[in-house]
Amino acid sequence: MKKIVTIAIIILAGFATRSHAQGFKLGLGVEGALPVGALKSAYNVGAGLTIRAAFGIDDASAVTLTSGAIAFLPKDLSNLGIDTKAQLNIPVKAGYKYKFGGNFYGIAEAGATIVRSYYSDSNGDLQSVGSTHFTYAPGVGVELGGFDASIRYEGYQGAGFMGLRVGFNF
Template sequence: MKKIFTIAFILLAGFATKSHAQGFKLGLGLEGALPLGNMKSAYNFGAGLTFRGAFSIDESSAVTVTTGAIAFLPKDLSNLGIDSKAQLNIPVKAGFKYNVGGPVYLIGEAGATIIRSYYSDANGDLQSVGSTHFTYAPGLGVNLGGFDASLRYEGYEGQSFMGLRLGFNF
């Protein structure tokens, strides 16, 4: 997990060394997530923070790299004998962003999501289980100067959610 996060950080830092004139932007975004499908039965919602680097190819397209963390808060499953605490998702995605006109853009990203699920065992001790899965995330957004808002569907290994990202580009 640390290796993937380190690689993502190095990629973002590498993009940041390019001059602003070449079209590099780094963004910080607040994330909101609404679980869908199988994920909806265990989690109410998610929230987090992501970083997105975008390197312009031309006036209408850019290559993106996104990472961060999104925590999902569980529903009360005590009636099923499950004491789930939370699920933490750390996405590491690369993608392509295309401006379709005006401030509106389409974005598609793919990569890996590191998932860590926390729960209490029979003794009440906090335990966790982790996994890494291929992730895909098509979306639609609006870029208004330094402000960026996007809506996306994100899916991996039988789980999915609708994500809303409100960001600011530097």
């Protein structure tokens, strides 16, 4: 897990030396997430931070690289004998972004999400289980100057969430 995140950071840092004239943008975003599918049965909402690099191909399109962390807050499942704590998702996605005209764009990304779920065992000790899943995330958004807002569906392994990202591009 640490290796994937480290590699993503090194790639982003390497491309950060490119100038804006070459079509490079780096954006930081705040995420909000509403679980759907299997994820909805155990978690209410999620929130996190992401970083997105966009490498311009031409005036209308760019290749993207996105990573960050999104934490999901659990529902109360104590009536089922389950003491769920939280789930942490760390996506590492590459994609394509296309401006439709004006400030609106479509984006499609795919990659891997590292999922770490936390729970209490029968002794009350905190435990966790982890896995990595193929992830896909189609969405639409709008850019106004450096401000960037988008909505997407992000899915993996029979679960997923509707995500809202509000960020700023440098």
